[in-house]
Amino acid sequence: MSTTLLARLAALSSAPGPGPVAAAPVPPPAPEAPASPETPASPPAPEVLADRPDGTVVRSGRRVAKAHDPACAPRDLAARLRVAAHPRLHGILLTPLPVTAPDGFLTRTDDGRLLTRWPYGSPVPPDDPDAAPWEDAARLLAALHSVDPRQLPAPVPPMRGPAKAARAMARMRAATTGGPLPAPLRAASGAVERAWALLPPWARAATAGPPRPADRPALLCHGDLHLGQLVRHPAATGPWLLIDIDDLGLGDPAWDLARPAAWFATGLLAPDIWSRFLAAYRAAGGPAVPPGDDPWPALEPAARALTVQTAALAVAKAAAAPRLLDDIETAVLDACARMAPVPPDADGSGPERPPHRGSSRRPDAS
Numbered sequence: 001m002s003t004t005l006l007a008r009l010a011a012l013s014s015a016p017g018p019g020p021v022a023a024a025p026v027p028p029p030a031p032e033a034p035a036s037p038e039t040p041a042s043p044p045a046p047e048v049l050a051d052r053p054d055g056t057v058v059r060s061g062r063r064v065a066k067a068h069d070p071a072c073a074p075r076d077l078a079a080r081l082r083v084a085a086h087p088r089l090h091g092i093l094l095t096p097l098p099v100t101a102p103d104g105f106l107t108r109t110d111d112g113r114l115l116t117r118w119p120y121g122s123p124v125p126p127d128d129p130d131a132a133p134w135e136d137a138a139r140l141l142a143a144l145h146s147v148d149p150r151q152l153p154a155p156v157p158p159m160r161g162p163a164k165a166a167r168a169m170a171r172m173r174a175a176t177t178g179g180p181l182p183a184p185l186r187a188a189s190g191a192v193e194r195a196w197a198l199l200p201p202w203a204r205a206a207t208a209g210p211p212r213p214a215d216r217p218a219l220l221c222h223g224d225l226h227l228g229q230l231v232r233h234p235a236a237t238g239p240w241l242l243i244d245i246d247d248l249g250l251g252d253p254a255w256d257l258a259r260p261a262a263w264f265a266t267g268l269l270a271p272d273i274w275s276r277f278l279a280a281y282r283a284a285g286g287p288a289v290p291p292g293d294d295p296w297p298a299l300e301p302a303a304r305a306l307t308v309q310t311a312a313l314a315v316a317k318a319a320a321a322p323r324l325l326d327d328i329e330t331a332v333l334d335a336c337a338r339m340a341p342v343p344p345d346a347d348g349s350g351p352e353r354p355p356h357r358g359s360s361r362r363p364d365a366s
Contacts, residue, residue: 001051005067008109009058010046012117013065018098055246059120062235063097068114068246074106076157077114080245081105083152083220092143093248094118094233094241121231121241132227134260134273135280136240140230142286144242145253147220159221159251161258161302162205165309169196172312175319185319188333192311195304195336202252203305212252213301219287223247225256253288257281258302261295262310265303266335268328304339311336 050057054069068077084093085105096105097117107115124132149156169192176189196204202211210218222229224247232238260277263269282291289295314329325333 001048001056005056005109005113006046006048006058008115009056009065009067010060012099012107012115013046013058013063014060015099015117018101018104062120063117064120065115065117067109068116070113072114072246073157074114076249077116077246078106079153079155079157080248081116083156083248084245086152088147088151089144091239092140092147092242093245094121094231094243096245118243119233120235121233121238121243122235123231124227132273133230133240134277137225137227137230137242138277138280138286139284140240140242141222141225141253141256141288142281142284144222145219145256145287146285149218149220149250152220156220157249158210159223159249159255160247161221161223161251161255162203162211162305164224164247165203165305165312166205168309168312168316169193172316172319175316181319182322182324184324185315185322188311188315188318188325191333191337192308192315195308195311195339198339198341199305199308200301203301210250210252211255216252216254216298218250219253221249221251221253222256223249223251226259252302253286254299255302255306257288257299258306261299261303262307262335266307266331268331307332307335307339 044061047059048056049059049064054071056067058065081096082103082105083089084096085103089095097119098104099107099115099117105116109115172189172192176185181189200213201207202213205211212218222242222245224244225242229242229244230240231243233241257278260269260274264271264274278289278295282289289298311329311332314325314332318325318329
């Protein structure tokens with residue numbers, strides 16, 4: 001992240017209200033000193049919460065500012081922000097803060113990078129997996145999927161989950177071509193390619209319109225659900241809310257259940273956690289799976305796609321390092337290798353899921 005971008009994000013996150021925000025020098029961290037009536041406490045130094053090519057987040061006190069993926073479409077992001085700010089989504093999604101006017105939630109840097117501002121929420125503790133709010137995540141997804149898209153500001157863009165899977169495949173191909181590659185990684189990339197080719201077109205972002213099977217309605221979806229997408233707001237004491245609306249849109253709600261389903265099927269999520277998550281989703285009236293029947297015909301196409309996406313990212317990262325796949329990445333790759341062609345009348349649901357092995361480990365979602 002450049003100093004200029006850090007300064008702009010720091011200024012945006014620390015601004016008291018909407019209005020033009022110019023970049024300001026970022027003060028260096030100073031030793032903490034007790035405040036006194038004569039000496040008011042100085043504002044906290046900006047803290048970088050995330051810095052990746054597809055997004056940078058900076059916190060200043062009770063607010064954060066985000067620089068979005070440079071490839072993000074401005075019109076689609078503006079539409080997603082209007083949805084997130086709609087009263088129908090209160091209590092489900094973290095509400096964006098205005099930056100340019102009471103209803104202006106998007107601004108830009110001089111070079112066109114899209115910026116937004118949000119309240120700060122405390123994330124899921126990474127060192128306490130037993131406290132992970134799986135049931136809360138399930139209930140939030142059920143509420144999100146139950147929102148009638150016709151009540152929302154139009155147009156609602158398509159959910160970007162399958163498009164991100166396609167980007168993961170492109171990243172793997174770029175990392176594994178044009179140079180020497182260890183034989184195990186070359187074999188791994190071939191297994192991922194074969195599994196990718198078995199997916200239905202909608203799960204590969206190869207169809208127009210909202211990504212979904214032809215026999216399922218297009219509902220409001222998060223598009224990239226994992227535990228890093230939940231925060232408590234107000235911080236530490238408030239309810240859990242969903243964050244990161246970059247992939248929000250219309251599509252198959254099964255996609256939002258697909259990552260934990262894929263982790264369970266590949267042995268990376270303990271069966272009891274998966275059962276709790278699924279039971280909470282069903283109890284909250286979530287429409288992605290039938291109330292009492294086998295959930296896998298509805299979940300399997302998306303779970304397969306998320307498995308392939310995770311494996312593609314693993315191969316890309318290993319090739320760039322360079323290194324071989326670790327045990328967790330190998331488990332995901334093995335699931336890709338077990339994928340079989342689906343019956344022509346199953347619309348991509350597949351005849352069976354890979355067996356689970358009962359672990360609670362989880363692969364990197366990014």
